[in-house]
Amino acid sequence: SAVISQKPSRDICQRGTSLTIQCQVDSQVTMMFWYRQQPGQSLTLIATANQGSEATYESGFVIDKFPISRPNLTFSTLTVSNMSPEDSSIYLCSVTDRGGETQYFGPGTRLLVL
């Protein structure tokens, strides 16, 4: 299984600012994803981070609000831009194993926007 780390683990931010979350994997992976888990709710896929090309966003999420980078096969960043209190969530990085069958999740970044 892949070991995934995220930075920061938590943050408190002011509205209107931006935060960049980093995701590091201990091995090269093909697929990387970013999810959001709003308080008391399930996980929602934000986008698939594609290495060397633009991320693929799910309905309801746009690049201007959630720009994503993936410079190589072990690292990705998600930026939450122009934050509002509604962006307060846990943001999770996720990868699939080599067979693409099982998905593993990072510990998450807890974001509170005041």
Add this chain to the structure above:
Amino acid sequence: GDSVTQMEGPVTLSEEAFLTINCTYTATGYPSLFWYVQYPGEGLQLLLKATKADDKGSNKGFEATYRKETTSFHLEKGSVQVSDSAVYFCALRVYSSASKIIFGSGTRLSIRP
């Protein structure tokens, strides 16, 4: 579209009780099915999975059988422990969209000593 519906919580049981958390799905084709668990203050962990009809996934005393005829993947455990207190998510992988996973709403389980 593809979706997962699971039993609403919270579910509260006494230690050593039998547990069932219901999960049904709607999907085109033949998805893979998963149960993930999120312990308090921790990240999401894969608990078990099944990739085809009639497969049984099992781990840590938990079991779930992929039932194609009823489109279900109910989670069961014969004797729960306090340490099983967590939020459980049923999920499916959409075969047509490589590795995209769709989650149910989650069921919070609390076990009383």
